[in-house]
Amino acid sequence: MDALGEFFRVYQTTIGVIGINALLALSVWITLYAGQLTLGNAAFMAIGAYGAALLGMRVGVSFPLGLVLGAGLSAALALPLGLAVFRLRGVYLAIATIGFGEVVRVVLLTLPFTGKALGLNGIPPLTELWHIYLSLAVVAYVLWRVQGSTVGRAWAAIREDEIAAASQGIAIRRYKLAAFVAGAAIAAWAGGLSAHLNFSIEPGDFGFTRAVQILVYAVVGGTPSVAGPILGASLLTALPEILRPLREYRDIFAGLILMGVIIYLPRGLVTLAELRKTRRLQEIGAADVA
Amino acid sequence: MLLECDRISKRFGGVHAVAEVDLAVAPGQVFGLIGPNGAGKTTLVNLISGHLRIDAGAIRFAGADVTRLAPHALTARGLARTFQGVRLFKGLTAVENVLVGRHARMRSDVLRRLWPRGAPDRRDRERAALLLERLGLTRPQALAGELAYGDQRRLEIARALASEPRLLILDEPAAGMNPVESARLRELMRALVAEGLTIVLIEHDVRLVMGTCERVAVVNFGRKIAEGTPVEIQASPIVREAYLGSEDAA
Numbered sequence: 001m002d003a004l005g006e007f008f009r010v011y012q013t014t015i016g017v018i019g020i021n022a023l024l025a026l027s028v029w030i031t032l033y034a035g036q037l038t039l040g041n042a043a044f045m046a047i048g049a050y051g052a053a054l055l056g057m058r059v060g061v062s063f064p065l066g067l068v069l070g071a072g073l074s075a076a077l078a079l080p081l082g083l084a085v086f087r088l089r090g091v092y093l094a095i096a097t098i099g100f101g102e103v104v105r106v107v108l109l110t111l112p113f114t115g116k117a118l119g120l121n122g123i124p125p126l127t128e129l130w131h132i133y134l135s136l137a138v139v140a141y142v143l144w145r146v147q148g149s150t151v152g153r154a155w156a157a158i159r160e161d162e163i164a165a166a167s168q169g170i171a172i173r174r175y176k177l178a179a180f181v182a183g184a185a186i187a188a189w190a191g192g193l194s195a196h197l198n199f200s201i202e203p204g205d206f207g208f209t210r211a212v213q214i215l216v217y218a219v220v221g222g223t224p225s226v227a228g229p230i231l232g233a234s235l236l237t238a239l240p241e242i243l244r245p246l247r248e249y250r251d252i253f254a255g256l257i258l259m260g261v262i263i264y265l266p267r268g269l270v271t272l273a274e275l276r277k278t279r280r281l282q283e284i285g286a287a288d289v290a
Numbered sequence: 291m292l293l294e295c296d297r298i299s300k301r302f303g304g305v306h307a308v309a310e311v312d313l314a315v316a317p318g319q320v321f322g323l324i325g326p327n328g329a330g331k332t333t334l335v336n337l338i339s340g341h342l343r344i345d346a347g348a349i350r351f352a353g354a355d356v357t358r359l360a361p362h363a364l365t366a367r368g369l370a371r372t373f374q375g376v377r378l379f380k381g382l383t384a385v386e387n388v389l390v391g392r393h394a395r396m397r398s399d400v401l402r403r404l405w406p407r408g409a410p411d412r413r414d415r416e417r418a419a420l421l422l423e424r425l426g427l428t429r430p431q432a433l434a435g436e437l438a439y440g441d442q443r444r445l446e447i448a449r450a451l452a453s454e455p456r457l458l459i460l461d462e463p464a465a466g467m468n469p470v471e472s473a474r475l476r477e478l479m480r481a482l483v484a485e486g487l488t489i490v491l492i493e494h495d496v497r498l499v500m501g502t503c504e505r506v507a508v509v510n511f512g513r514k515i516a517e518g519t520p521v522e523i524q525a526s527p528i529v530r531e532a533y534l535g536s537e538d539a540a
Contacts, residue, residue, distance in 0.1 A: 142404065145400075145403045145404055145406075146400055146403070148403065149398070149399050149400045149403045150393060150396050150397075150398050150399050150400070150411070151398060151400050153382075153386060153389060153390050153393070154390070154393060156379065156381070156382055156386075156390075157379050157382070157390045157393075159381075160378075160379035160380060160381050160382060161377050161378070161379055161380075163341060163373075163377060164373065164377035164378070164379065165379075165390070166340075166341070166360070166361035166362050167339060167341075167361050167362075167365060167370070167371055167373075167450075168362075168365060168390045168391050168393045168394065168449070168453065169362045169365035169366050169393045169394025169395075169453060170362055170390070170393050171360070171362045172362070
């Protein structure tokens with residue numbers, strides 16, 4: 001077997017998880033791009049994961065239909081939730097969505113058919129790498145095109161100045177809600193894929209830690225462009241593997257790298273290229289003066 | 291009348307920010323709104339543009355009752371405004387700011403954009419470029435936040451005009467402008483009115499108001515204390531008192 005094939009075989013799970021995390025990072029990117037800090041995407045992921053797995057195992061729904069129904073259910077829940085929470089802004093909005101995440105987690109711990117604390121086991125491993133990466137490619141392409149559309153511009157305007165945006169004819173609530181619902185559907189899709197990749201899920205997988213992780217992927221990668229969340233999720237998911245030689249110190253180094261990125265590249269890894277360009281411009285400017 | 295305010299009021303706690311103000315703005319004129327600092331001019335504008343909810347009274351715009359309409363719905367009906375102290379989308383380029391201003395006149399192009407080579411907003415971009423040119427803005431790709439202050443003010447006007455309004459409310463547009471820029475603004479207003487636009491001008495600079503407006507209303511302590519032609523207003527003892535303080539107090 002050639003080296004590349006060997007690499008894929010060894011790291012198959014990691015490669016799959018990278019793709020799923022990239023999808024999750026993109027799901028939260030949408031609301032971040034519209035200037036809204038929401039932390040409900042781990043819960044939407046849970047809804048997609050449990051939805052797809054339960055529908056497949058108990059009802060006999062096919063895998064793709066399970067993914068679609070999971071995403072649909074998540075979007076259907078996101079709509080009324082969004083109507084309620086988008087009365088809030090900033091930290092208050094974030095806390096309200098954390099609250100929703102906790103409710104979902106506790107419901108999954110309590111319901112008779114979700115396996116309670118043990119979760120679901122023996123989920124058929126139907127997710128192939130190409131499912132994940134095709135999904136990622138489609139979502140990334142669509143979001144990239146949406147960014148330059150009337151909708152993407154409206155989101156950016158809301159992020160920059162909500163009051164002025166309203167004066168330009170933008171129906172603020174509607175656009176925030178659209179971002180939230182789209183993010184919920186994508187997170188659920190990623191959840192469904194991950195359930196059928198890992199063959200077991202439990203409520204603890206989708207708690208607050210998970211919600212923060214998703215946010216960190218997007219922010220570290222950078223929110224100015226669609227490439228940011230993908231980059232952030234890839235790097236931060238691969239980092240523990242890359243740092244494996246450091247053994248017990250690897251989490252410390254992973255933490256330090258995270259701090260370094262946030263301090264020196266507050267707008268994310270994607271701005272690295274931009275930064276170098278400005279540096280060069282400054283050097284040229286300095287040379288002109290000299 | 292294009293815009294009619296019928297005894298509109300707004301209270302903040304115990305303060306009557308706007309109290310039973312009547313306004314009637316005829317189409318094709320520049321209507322001035324003046325008054326000392328804190329008189330309630332901006333609150334009045336925020337009520338008209340839908341940014342503040344009205345407590346009592348009614349507003350009619352272009353013949354329809356718009357009292358409870360949200361800002362975006364008013365923009366769709368042809369009302370545009372600028373803000374005191376400039377509220378641009380600083381992280382977006384100048385041309386993007388103007389394109390956002392066209393939002394109410396553009397159909398959603400999300401689906402058409404899914405086609406890789408689709409550029410459905412080309413005509414809107416051309417119009418945006420023309421507007422920037424008209425306002426004398428030469429750097430369409432510069433970030434709005436990086437423009438000089440006078441340029442930011444004019445960009446805000448370009449953004450407001452992009453929605454093809456029937457009524458444009460300018461909230462202290464000349465603040466921070468030098469005399470040359472201020473004179474150019476006056477010319478622009480004249481040209482716009484000649485094209486059929488109606489303007490409500492909120493201004494501190496009494497001279498600018500007197501030189502451009504057909505009618506002027508004066509507010510103080512949230513109430514309209516006078517209305518008339520610039521000449522009448524200048525002659526009014528009530529207005530002098532409002533601006534200079536009453537002689538008894540002095």
